[in-house]
Amino acid sequence: MKDEELTPHLEELKRVLEGKVDEETLLRELDVYLNSYKVSAEAAKRGIIRKYGDGETGFVTAESIIKKIGDLKGTEQNVDIIAKVIYVENREITARGAKKSIVSGILGDETGTASFTIWEDTGLDVQKGAAYAFRSAYTKLWNERIQINIGNRGRVEPSDMRIDLPERTYSMDTSEAKIGDLKEGMGNVTVTGRILSVETRNINVKGEPKTVYSGMMADDSGKVQYSAWNDFSLRQGETVCIKNAYIRSWKGIPQLNLGDRCEVSRVDDTFENIEDGTTRKTIGEIVSIGGGLDVEITGTVVDLRQGSGLIKRCPECNRSVLNEECAAHGKVVPVPDLRMKLTVDDGTGAISAIVNRDCTERLTGITLDAALGLAKARGDGEMVARSMAEVMMMKRVSITGNVMSDEYGPMMIVRRAREERVDIEAEAGKLLDAVEGAL
Ligand SMILES: [Zn+2]
Numbered sequence: 382m383k384d385e386e387l388t389p390h391l392e393e394l395k396r397v398l399e400g401k402v403d404e405e406t407l408l409r410e411l412d413v414y415l416n417s418y419k420v421s422a423e424a425a426k427r428g429i430i431r432k433y434g435d436g437e438t439g440f441v442t443a444e445s446i447i448k449k450i451g452d453l454k455g456t457e458q459n460v461d462i463i464a465k466v467i468y469v470e471n472r473e474i475t476a477r478g479a480k481k482s483i484v485s486g487i488l489g490d491e492t493g494t495a496s497f498t499i500w501e502d503t504g505l506d507v508q509k510g511a512a513y514a515f516r517s518a519y520t521k522l523w524n525e526r527i528q529i530n531i532g533n534r535g536r537v538e539p540s541d542m543r544i545d546l547p548e549r550t551y552s553m554d555t556s557e558a559k560i561g562d563l564k565e566g567m568g569n570v571t572v573t574g575r576i577l578s579v580e581t582r583n584i585n586v587k588g589e590p591k592t593v594y595s596g597m598m599a600d601d602s603g604k605v606q607y608s609a610w611n612d613f614s615l616r617q618g619e620t621v622c623i624k625n626a627y628i629r630s631w632k633g634i635p636q637l638n639l640g641d642r643c644e645v646s647r648v649d650d651t652f653e654n655i656e657d658g659t660t661r662k663t664i665g666e667i668v669s670i671g672g673g674l675d676v677e678i679t680g681t682v683v684d685l686r687q688g689s690g691l692i693k694r695c696p697e698c699n700r701s702v703l704n705e706e707c708a709a710h711g712k713v714v715p716v717p718d719l720r721m722k723l724t725v726d727d728g729t730g731a732i733s734a735i736v737n738r739d740c741t742e743r744l745t746g747i748t749l750d751a752a753l754g755l756a757k758a759r760g761d762g763e764m765v766a767r768s769m770a771e772v773m774m775m776k777r778v779s780i781t782g783n784v785m786s787d788e789y790g791p792m793m794i795v796r797r798a799r800e801e802r803v804d805i806e807a808e809a810g811k812l813l814d815a816v817e818g819a820l
Contacts, residue, residue, distance in 0.1 A: 387411055390422050394429055397446045402433045423463060423514065423542040451492025451632060451787050453529070455522025462515045462529055464488040464495075465544040469509050476589050487629060488515070488529060489546045492788055494565070494629055495520075495527040500587050503537050512540040523584070523593065526608070526631045532587075561602030561660045563637065564670050565630035572637065573622045574600040575652055576615050597674075598637070601652050603660035604674045609639035620650035633672030633786030659781055665729030667784050668791055676793070677781040679801055680727030682773045689721045690766030691752045719749050721769060725778065733792040734780055740798040745772045777801040 387408065394407050407429065414425030430447065447461045469486035484499040484507050497515065499507070507513065517535040521528045531537055557571045578596040585591070594615065595608040607626075615621065624644040628635045639645070659675045667676055693715035694700065695707035701720075707713050721736040721744075742748050747755075747768060756762040781797040 387415075390426055394426060397426075397430055398433055421541045423540050427542075449492040449788075450488065450490050450495045450527065450529075453495065453520050453527045455520050455527050457518070457520040459517050459534075460520060462488065462490075462518055463512065463540050463542050463544070464490040464515070465512045465546060466507055466509050467494060467546070469507050474589065476587060490544050491546070493632055493786075495529050495631075496629075497529040497531070499531040499535075499537060501531065501533050501535075503531070505537050505539075507537065512542050512544050514538045514540045514542075523608075526629075526636065559602040560598070560600045560605045560637075561662070561673075562670075563603075563605055563628050563635040565628060565633075565635055567628040567635075570626050570628060570637075571622065571624045572598075572600070572605075572626065573620065573648060574598040574605075575620045575650060575655055576617055577604070579615050579617050594639075599652075599655045601655055603676075604655075605635060605637050606674065607637040607639060609643070611639070611641065611643075613639060613643070613645040615645070620648055620652070622646050622648045630671055633670075633791060634674060634783065635670065635672070663729040664725070664727045664732045664791075667732065668730045671786045672784045672791060674783050675781060675796075676784050677779060678725065678727060678732065678793070679777065679779045680725040680732075682723050682776050682778060683726045683731065684724035685766065685770040685773055686722040686724060686733075689723075690719070690769055691756050691762040692718050692720050694718050717749065717753060719747070719752055719765075721745075721773070723773065723778075725780065731790075732784070733790065734782075734795050735792065736780075736795045736798060740780075740795050741769070744776070744778065744798055744800060745769050747772070 390411060391404065391407055395404065410429045410432070411425055414420050414428055415422065420428070427447070447463065448457070450462065450464060453460070465488065467487040467489045469484060472483055472485060473480055474483055482502060486497060486507070487494055488497045515529060515531055515535065515537055518529050518531050521530065556569070558567065560572055560574055563570070563572070576596060576598050580595050582593050582595070583590055584593060591610070592612070593608060593610060594612060595606065596615070597604055598607050599605070622645070623637070623639060625642045626637050626639050629638055630636065659677045660673060661677045662673070664678055664680060667673060667678065688701070692701045693705070695702050695710055695713050696716050697710045697713065698707065700707060700709065702713065702715050705713060705715055719738040719741045721741050723734045723736060725732055725734050736744065738749060747765070752765045755764050755768065777800065779799050779801050780793060780795045782793045782795040784791050784793045786792070
């Protein structure tokens with residue numbers, strides 16, 4: 382690659398790395414990647430950004446830039462996404478009285494999937510299964526689902542980057558499924574459940590008013606969020622059979638999509654206990670699905686990770702802060718809080734669990750006041766985490782909450798927690814029986 386061909390890549394790197402790396406170094410790195418490693422320009426840029434970007438936050442900055450789907454927040458104004466097209470359709474819409482063609486579908490990378498819409502004619506024939514760089518895109522959050530948009534400032538380019546989508550079962554057969562068993566990638570699925578809530582929202586899509594219908598539905602195996610662009614006249618409390626829906630996940634949480642081919646019929650409600658909507662699962666099951674709403678698991682605490690104990694939060698945005706400095710709000714007077722980051726194992730797998738103050742106080746018996754007192758007496762907060770570890774390690778807990786997945790695996794945001802008291806006598810009796818049975 383000649384020098385002038387390097388210029389746009391160099392400019393992009395400078396933009397992403399915000400001048401943290403000098404031009405000479407970037408040119409040298411580009412040269413090594415392109416000419417010695419013989420990788421594509423995209424791969425070279427990613428490699429360089431990974432190397433020089435600031436680790437944990439990745440290479441995401443306020444200005445721009447390349448993000449993984451799983452890292453999108455739905456508020457990006459100018460972001461680049463390199464992903465594979467999983468599903469694509471060309472549609473005609475009427476915008477400001479004129480007919481126009483748009484391209485929409487589903488994009489995926491290793492971290493998740495998101496819907497996309499290209500609002501301007503790019504002259505590009507977007508192919509299913511191919512990878513593209515979506516440049517200068519903007520994102521929206523609709524129904525907790527990320528939508529990637531290419532407007533008149535954006536562009537779409539074919540990319541030679543290899544993108545490995547997570548292995549998912551992809552079924553094209555019409556199949557009846559329980560809500561608790563729904564998985565990413567399922568198509569033509571039939572579910573029967575009670576509508577728990579209905580929300581109608583009018584949104585503006587590029588100057589065109591659109592109505593979206595969404596809510597929660599549940600059967601006796603679990604709860605799922607549904608969404609539809611068409612009005613199926615769903616009513617709270619009624620039980621419906623939905624045919625030909627498809628499942629897409631957001632951060633591992635399966636969501637039921639009622640597309641154009643969907644059929645809805647009313648059926649007799651035979652469900653009893655679904656108000657609670659909690660699904661009991663093993664961690665192994667949840668790992669294979671990727672996530673879920675109101676999942677309950679029981680396991681043993683095997684680790685209390687860094688970031689547990691007494692923490693400080695920004696009073697504006699509630700983000701945890703270090704050194705009284707919020708990434709979004711600068712210097713702040715932080716408020717103290719308690720949190721635990723646990724690793725819970727049930728023998729079928731392990732899951733990360735984020736435990737809020739309320740549940741932390743209940744499980745550990747250490748209140749925020751007590752923690753503050755302890756920290757003050759010792760001159761630092763370390764002791765709080767250590768005391769919590771003493772109480773929590775190897776404790777059996779039942780935790781309930783929503784589970785999401787990212788590159789580090791599944792994580793539960795714990796809403797409800799309790800200690801599972803093991804009945805030692807009964808356990809010992811069972812063990813004895815087992816031993817005697819083996820003799
Ligand atoms: Zn803040």
